[in-house]
Amino acid sequence: MVDVSLLEVAGALALVAVAIGIAVWERTGLERDVGLATVRAFVQLTAIGYVIQLIFDSDELVFVVALLAVMVTIGAFTARTRAREVPGALGTLFVALGLAAAATLVLVIALGVFPATPRYLVPVGGMVIGNAMTAAAVALNRLGEDVRSSTREIEAALALGATGGQAIRAVTRRSLRSATIPVIDQTKTTGLITFPGTMVGMLVAGAQPVDAVRLQLILLYLLMGAVAIAALTAVALARRRFFTAAQQLREPAAPAR
């Protein structure tokens, strides 16, 4: 076990000071953001640390499910800010993140990869939801933008007797690619140009490299599945919302900003 004192955390603030110094020096206007990010990270992680401690102590799965549900909710609200052009994005994202988390966690438990205990479910669930959120946000962001920039092609296809789903197929394909390519590329280059966080954490905490690597592999494979499920669900649910029952492309509710 590794002990980290608050003094050591405070020591790392020296590097935040460097980041603020650069922001001021180069007038990027980001010094306030750096400060805010630093404080938010401290508050959020400290709070979640205590919450996780409570859940570990109680060892009740119902608390795990509640915590993951909160994460899914926050993830859905966060991703929605990137999906402004998609009508009804919040519900779509909620389903996409929930499904990605549920499907992957149930699968790894069923396969016996992890025991169904809070110590595994909380951190792994958090990673899955975080990555699913990013993928779903990218997918819907791209989908919304592409639908608006491809209006002529989509309406041309509708005029030729296509359903909304058929007319939007090229667009949905592009948005799924945008959402899943980053995690695929990250998985391809892992160990070459990036050391993933879990492995770094385990090595620092004193685990054997082989164990660290195996756990990291499990997580990488899991994330590929989770990201694909989240992106596919988000796109499949969102694409219908662009069309009326009479297969007409809806006009944007609010002008794009």
Added chain:
Amino acid sequence: MLFALEGVSASRRGRPVLRGLTASIPEGATAVTGPSGVGKSTLLRLLNRLADADAGAVRYRGRDVREGDPLALRREVGLVAQLPAPVAPTVAEDVRYGPALAGRPAPDVGALLELAGLDPAMATRDARELSVGQQQRVMLARALALQPRVLLLDEPTSALDSGARGAVERTLTDLRTRLGLSVVLVTHDDAQAARLADHRLTLG
């Protein structure tokens, strides 16, 4: 009567453009004319149900367009938009797109391209690499592939120079006589309306 509009109001991008329009469009060729922004394109979109009216009714051969299957209506009432919008990588795939979705046998692409005044050898080309005039003819061939009974044309020659415009006009006249199609043509060009249409509907 081909189309009947009964007290039709419609908006486009949140702005009302047609207000209580009552008009009829007979079989044959009808030119829809009027100043910009008066709702000519919006009217065409109502005829094949790419959009619905906010109020009033649009009838196609006596039947309210909202009662039938919109996809079947669009196959029977083809639309060629103002600007070309290829939906497939090659001209041939573009022309086959509509019939394939309808589950119909693949059409004779070469014959359709000729009908639209194009060299059949263009079938393998990427439509986006063709001139705008040629692309517009691909759009025409693509609409004809569904064997429509009515063709809606939204300013089909507005993006063309005068030579290409004359050629497309000749193609359209030729098509009408050969296929017995009814045509509803939006144009801001009075002379073109006189050349191509038997009837006229003036908005605004």
